[in-house]
Amino acid sequence: MKKRLIKLTLLIFFICLAVTSFAQQQRFPKPEFETGYVQPPTQQPLPRALFLEYLDVIVLIGALILVSWFLLKKRSRQGVLWTSVFSLLYFGFYREGCICAIGSIQNVALAIFDPTYTLPLTALLFFLIPLITALFAGRTFCAGVCPLGAIQDLVAFKPIELPRWLQKVLGLIPYVYLSLAVLYAATRSEFLICRYDPFVGFFRFDGTFQMLLLGGLFLLVGVFVARPYCRFFCPYGVLLGWMSSFSKKHVTITPSTCIQCKLCSNSCPFGAIEEPLLEEGKRRSNVNRLMTYLILIPIWMGIGGLSGSMLHGTLAKFNKTVYLAEMLVQNPDIRFNQENIDARTFMQKGKTMDELVVDAQKIKSQFYWGGWIAGAFMGLVVGLVLVNLSSYRRRNDYEPDRTNCLSCGRCVDYCPVK
């Protein structure tokens, strides 16, 4: 026994001298036991069963159909409310916030740009189904299926009305967020939307301090500014808004014809009810102004693209590889700093500096072109918003603004027409 131990100690000592990298080797052969010892198996607890993932998809479809039916056929706010409570419990607290339609944007973007990524069918379905529904029934997903929407809807106790211009300006943030999320997913950098999901920490009763703080802040603001995340951040809401604008059916405030009683005009906590509008000024000058704004769109896109591409250096810094490369190029001494985990690992891996720089360069050029596209997209959005503001579409009645209406059904109860 003693002898063997001394041998072992010596052996270890020599190995310590010899080990320069993390190389793997079977230094001590597995003993042959004489006492009939049976080696325990290495436990492998299984993940959630696959059929349950498909069950989630079925629950999603069921909830969407239910909410659409409550809104379009029954015109019942109560029904929508209770479905949203169910969705909060199921998709929020039971499923703990993952899988979600908002995050699935990134899976789809990654699948388009990364040939090595296999996209789970469930993620694609979570992306497509709410959008298809919005194309036929409006944003019923927001109304009663999205757990993030539901948790905010429940705390909107004292909604105040924001000035229109502020709503328009804040309403541009989701477009920025969407472009950044797609940019970072497409360059394989990270999933921004998941990282800054404000409520996932609540759903799991666990999370980093910043996560919970962000969520708490959103809920606090949400008491006064109804559903702040949905209206001013949600990138999926952008896509839903596009679909809903041209939807086949949509919730209406009045079941038959509006009598202009104005009872509903303040009923929407999200400022999504549009008042009747008559064409102002001369038709010809309106058309002229519209044409000017239309012609301006390519200029906006150019400006946007240029500034997007100019920002690419800053944007790329949040990519892990680019960050490491820039740090090591600027301070080569960090390579020998054992305290810096990233630098130490890089040295252990035996990748050369040149390879790292080439990799970083590649990612940077992706960010350059991505910056052009994202910037041009933002320019297009700004241009279209201006066109929209200047084009007077005549409206005779009080109607929900189809892009921004979250189909919550609150206004329905205010209309006296039966």
Next chain:
Amino acid sequence: MKKDKQQNSRTSRREFIQKSMRLSMGIGLAAVGGLVAFRVHADDTVWQLDPFKCVACGRCADYCVMTPSAVKCVHAFDLCGYCDLCGGYLKPNANARSTAAENQLCPTSAIRRKFVEEPYFEYEIEEKLCIGCGICVEGCTAFGNGSLHLQVRHNVCVNCNECSIARVCPADAFQRVPTSQPYLIKGEWTKDQDKKKQSPTG
């Protein structure tokens, strides 16, 4: 031409625009679906870390959204030498090969040492106590066979859309693996790999 003129009332024009826009939105969605169709897989994916890439940096303990981390140490008994002087169990400067806490590497005493027969000992992980810090893994890899290694445990992991550890892992050890094969346990997995290498058809 005549038909156009007849339809020229404002509402029908608006309806026509609505309809064609709806159609183009539908086509857009179908296009996105078609674009990714050949990357779609019916199996879901979960996160797992490649133990051969992992450098036991310690971030697994700190960056998981779960506390304690869903990453735990597992023991591939097949690879273990059952050493008395275990590089993953004892501190290098331990003054005695005893189970006293001050001699143990593991900050939470999650490794259980059991006598098997002279001079062999079995080391088992108490997963409830393990926080996934990787200190034992570093010790075992440097001084032993590397049989102790980290794995994402799927009874704890909530399978985030993007694993928060994957974002910061310096070794890029995290990857998405099919739900049907959720582990990359050292011994068994390498055996599988070898089999695959031997028979390229299988």
